[in-house]
Amino acid sequence: MTTTATCAVVRETGGPFRLEQVELSGPRPDEVLVEVVASGLCHTDLLVRDSRPDSLPAVLGHEGAGIVRETGSAVREVGAGDKVVLSFPSCGRCRRCRTGWSAYCDSIAQLKFGCCRADGSVATTDLDHRPVGDHFFGQSSFGTFCVANARSVVRVPDDTDLRIAGPLACGVQTGVGAVLDVLRVTPGSSVAVYGTGSVGLCAVMAARLCGATTIVAVNRRASRLELAAELGATHLVSPEAVDPVEAIREATGGRGVDFALETTGVPTVLTQAVRSLDSLGTCAFVGTAPPGATGGIVMLEAMTRGLTVRGVLQGDSTPSQMIPRMLTLHQRGLLPFDRLITHYSFDEINRAASDCVSGDVVKPVLLMSGGPA
Structure with missing residues (x-):
């Protein structure tokens, strides 16, 4: 046929x-x-x-x-x-x-x-x-x-x-899955999301759903930051105006965030995301970098502060389970x-x-x- x-x-x-x-x-x-x-x-x-x-x-x-x-x-x-x-x-x-x-x-x-x-x-x-x-x-x-x-x-x-x-x-389950099932953001915690495209903005929504009380959105485009604020971001950072790492530390009383998500695929941004973590913090990265690109991580700092950095595909999701779950959240007005x-x-x-x-x-x-x- x-x-x-x-x-x-x-x-x-x-x-x-x-x-x-x-x-x-x-x-x-x-x-x-x-x-x-x-x-x-x-x-x-x-x-x-x-x-x-x-x-x-x-x-x-x-x-x-x-x-x-x-x-x-x-x-x-x-x-x-x-x-x-x-x-x-x-x-x-x-x-x-x-x-x-x-x-x-x-x-x-x-x-x-x-x-x-x-x-x-x-x-x-x-x-x-x-x-x-x-x-x-x-x-x-x-x-x-x-x-x-x-x-x-x-x-x-x-x-x-x-x-x-x-x-x-793809995009929604990547951002939501990274926050809910990979980072496992907890109530009262702090999160930084680098890049507020569809994946990053879905991560912001998920972080709010988890009860994070400090949600920092980082993006160059003012309209994206405004939308991030409407969807749950508590702090907005433009890397054209300030150093994101310093701005995040200021927003967290000098400590850094518990969780960071890098969505851009830009190696220097991954470095910033890792450096914005508090001790024992976790950074997940989902952005697609060019083949062969490497993201610089300060090894001694990562070791002595107990940091975790891991790549994530598709939010670690099983689609037959995750897609109905997200539809339910959407129907309840939560996503x-x-x-x-x-x-x-x-x-x-x-x-x-x-x-x-x-x-x-x-x-x-x-x-x-x-x-x-």
Whole structure:
């Protein structure tokens, strides 16, 4: 069986997203055909567009939300008509997957960025019958339909608004998971969040949810700091005006924070985040740095003050558990991530990408034409 879809195809490094008609084959036994209602767009999509020529041409998109239209013969978790959010892939067989750490699957890099199935095949062909890369993050949701790996698919309640649900798949669960499940922020504690994009702002919301009483947001953009204050930040720091480390120490009576989260992927910012910790403090970093980049940590200081520094993928989340959990928090008014979203029609994808790069919007979400909500 084949399905005709309209997808945003990137054909050359740094090139535009072009809406093209394509044919999707499948789904295979372990796959699901999803009619995509909406898809978030984030810097990871643009990173692949701009710096991974071996993955192109390809359909990107990794924060999809839609409705299942067909399932493979081995799929049991979802059925036709179910509303779903599409998250990150995993193999389900390696040591990490079998022990509940699917974000660190042994095959995660290839499954996310290979733009093909595990066996190297693709489901997508263009009108000239040429293969087009897909299965980006197990899904490739920049299209009206996608063929997704079943392990990337999470069923959500029937009353879920799919127009806002996609970012739960990556950006929201990264920020929220890092605070709730990695740092495990405690009531009355202090937190510094370096970078207030969608991940950082979700971390601010989560820190408030945890009962942190000092929440410091660090960002160069005044509008982002204003939004951070509305979402729970108690102190706002612009690195263009002050030294963030000194400002954080001032906000904490000279001690530093109990927890820090670095979201920018800039090595010097990681250094600042670590140096802003109190003794026995913990810093988690989730920002994607260039390959080979190193973040300088003052080793003697880190040792003698008992500091912990660790990298985090996807908030350490298991999507089938974390996404419903975040939806419940949102429904109770405790996680207003929808305030970060700006909607675009699918044919405005290149404007959405430009606004993402410029920082004019926090979280662009594409609405596929004609899709139910």
